[in-house]
Every structure is written in structure tokens, then in C-alpha cells.
Amino acid sequence: MNEEPTVFIVDDDNEVRESIALLMDSVGLPSASFDSAWAYLNCFDPMRPGCLVLDVRMRQMSGLELQERLAEEPIHPPIIIITGHGDVPMAVRAVKNGAVDFIEKPFNDQTLLDAVQRAIDIDAERRGHAAELANIQERLERLTKREREVLEQIIDGKRNKVIAADLGISQSTVEAHRAKVMEKLQARSLSELMRLMLATDTDTARSRDSA
Known part of the structure; x- marks a missing residue:
């Protein structure tokens, strides 16, 4: 069964944490509160779905520093930045680093709730995409060396005739390998096979771009 998304609240102001937690509770969203970036990192579990509501100015590690630290992880909750000391450069930095929203205190409750819902939807989409890619990769690993070449x-x-000539095998052998490839990758057509491979190529390109 899928785990219910959690709103992770990271703010060194106790009143702000309690206020946001009560707001989430009022709409039936589970929350977990942390009084520092390090407290959150010590409990960070990339497998827990949800979103992160993060204050900018905190002791030891700022919210933007935590955001940059999490960006190094393969997967992490989408981030909403909240601050009472916002400025344009700070907002630009947060958004460039992938923040879903940048909200200044004091904020309207509905504004924050809307941002949280957007972030949870984004998280669900990302996790669904990651699960699909993992499934495709698992299928690819079932292929033999020759099937990968085909x-x-x-x-x-x-075409099969050209593949046979390139690999130095018979056309009937190519056809047999091709059938195995389609079976192992669970592709019902050539277009579906191409879609699967395009998905892995796109993810690889994204990983290179973010490196």
C-alpha cells in the first residue's frame, strides 16, 4: 500500500511550526516538524513521499543551504520556501534550485495550502516516473549480451537483414533475438519499444545536465 504523503516543516520558530502543522491537520494532511535543517537531515528518508516547507533563515544551516544539500540526492521532497526576510536574489536562487514556490511571511493560509498541494502532486509524478524507469531498467538487465546488441x-x-550482416549471424537468429527482446521488455510493438528506450535516454540526459 502506498504511504500517505507527509508535509515536512523545517523552521526554528516554534510558533510557526505549530501554526503550519495545525493548518495541515485541518485539511487532513500528516505533518512532521523539525527545528533545524540538521534535525531534518538526520531523519531524512528519500522513500517517504510528501513535500518540504522550509524557512530560509535558521541557525547553523540555512534553508537555501539545505535545499542545495538535498539537490545532491537522487530523489527528495519538492520544496516550498517560506521567509520573513525575502528578497529578489534569494527568490531567484531558490527557484533556480528547484523550489516549487517562494512565500513571504505572513502568508495567507490558502496560498500555502495551494503550494503544498502542487508540491505533493509534483512529488507523486516524480516518484511515478522514477518507479517506471526502475521497472524498465530491471527488464533491460534480463537481456543477454547478444540481445542487447540486437x-x-x-x-x-x-532491418533484420542488415542486423544479421552487421553481427555476423543469420537473419532467423536475429528474428529469434528480436522476439526475445520484445518479450523481456514487455513491448507489444516497435513504437512501444522505442518509447521505453526514449524514456531511459531522456532520464540519462537529465542526469548529465544536472551533474
């Missing part, structure tokens, strides 16, 4: 040729748009 797959690469298929992706390049080559």
Missing part, C-alpha cells in the same frame, strides 16, 4: 541495432532503425 536491441541497439533495432533502435538505430536497421
